Amino acid sequence: GAVVSQHPSWVICKSGTSVKIECRSLDFQATTMFWYRQFPKQSLMLMATSNEGSKATYEQGVEKDKFLINHASLTLSTLTVTSAHPEDSSFYICSARKPRAREQYFGPGTRLTVT
Amino acid sequence: AQKITQTQPGMFVQEKEAVTLDCTYDTSDPSYGLFWYKQPSSGEMIFLIYQGSYDQQNATEGRYSLNFQKARKSANLVISASQLGDSAMYFCAMRELVEGNTPLVFGKGTRLSVIA
Numbered sequence: 001g002a003v004v005s006q007h008p009s010w011v012i013c014k015s016g017t018s019v020k021i022e023c024r025s026l027d028f029q030a031t032t033m034f035w036y037r038q039f040p041k042q043s044l045m046l047m048a049t050s051n052e053g054s055k056a057t058y059e060q061g062v063e064k065d066k067f068l069i070n071h072a073s074l075t076l077s078t079l080t081v082t083s084a085h086p087e088d089s090s091f092y093i094c095s096a097r098k099p100r101a102r103e104q105y106f107g108p109g110t111r112l113t114v115t
Numbered sequence: 116a117q118k119i120t121q122t123q124p125g126m127f128v129q130e131k132e133a134v135t136l137d138c139t140y141d142t143s144d145p146s147y148g149l150f151w152y153k154q155p156s157s158g159e160m161i162f163l164i165y166q167g168s169y170d171q172q173n174a175t176e177g178r179y180s181l182n183f184q185k186a187r188k189s190a191n192l193v194i195s196a197s198q199l200g201d202s203a204m205y206f207c208a209m210r211e212l213v214e215g216n217t218p219l220v221f222g223k224g225t226r227l228s229v230i231a
Contacts, residue, residue, distance in 0.1 A: 032216035
């Protein structure tokens with residue numbers, strides 16, 4: 001099956017700093033990747049759709065200036081949490097789908113803790 | 116807009132018994148796909164089973180089967196012969212199968228606990 005990786009798997013940062021999370025599709029090219037956020041004991045909430053070579057599409061209520069998404073290649077999308085605050089502490093999961101495939105593959109997630 | 120509803124926050128089942136996890140959905144698109152994912156405490160999302168809106172038969176994958184009732188807009192997951200390792204969060208999700216890359220939308224999930 002397809003594999004999606006994320007790095008780092010967990011990160012602790014101080015309030016006010018920025019954190020970059022990488023999402024890679026390891027054995028297929030993904031023109032589109034999706035970023036989700038999951039708070040404890042809650043569901044996955046779609047943050048944005050990342051399109052290779054163009055601007056990301058953000059869901060309502062997600063601040064695009066705070067959560068910067070860059071999809072520079074067909075195998076890499078990055079999410080940068082800028083000026084992180086404790087309320088940004090969450091589990092961030094990326095996902096990708098092979099072209100014309102129905103299944104959506106998920107990365108292992110990144111647990112962000114902002115102190 | 117599409118919507119997924121899972122009304123059972125938590126479920127308990129005895130080991131080796133079968134359990135049904137409920138999922139209802141709402142969409143105006145006639146072409147859609149329904150998915151079930153398992154999320155253990157590690158956080159990874161594990162794909163379990165898929166049902167397309169035009170599929171005539173209910174999907175089955177090993178011990179997992181999907182009870183698809185299109186008129187009722189329900190897609191319940193049935194796990195047979197429960198095992199202790201089945202204890203996890205289970206999410207129902209849907210994607211409208213239109214042109215372009217539409218994302219999966221998830222329900223709130225059901226936490227399944229399998230008791231020995």
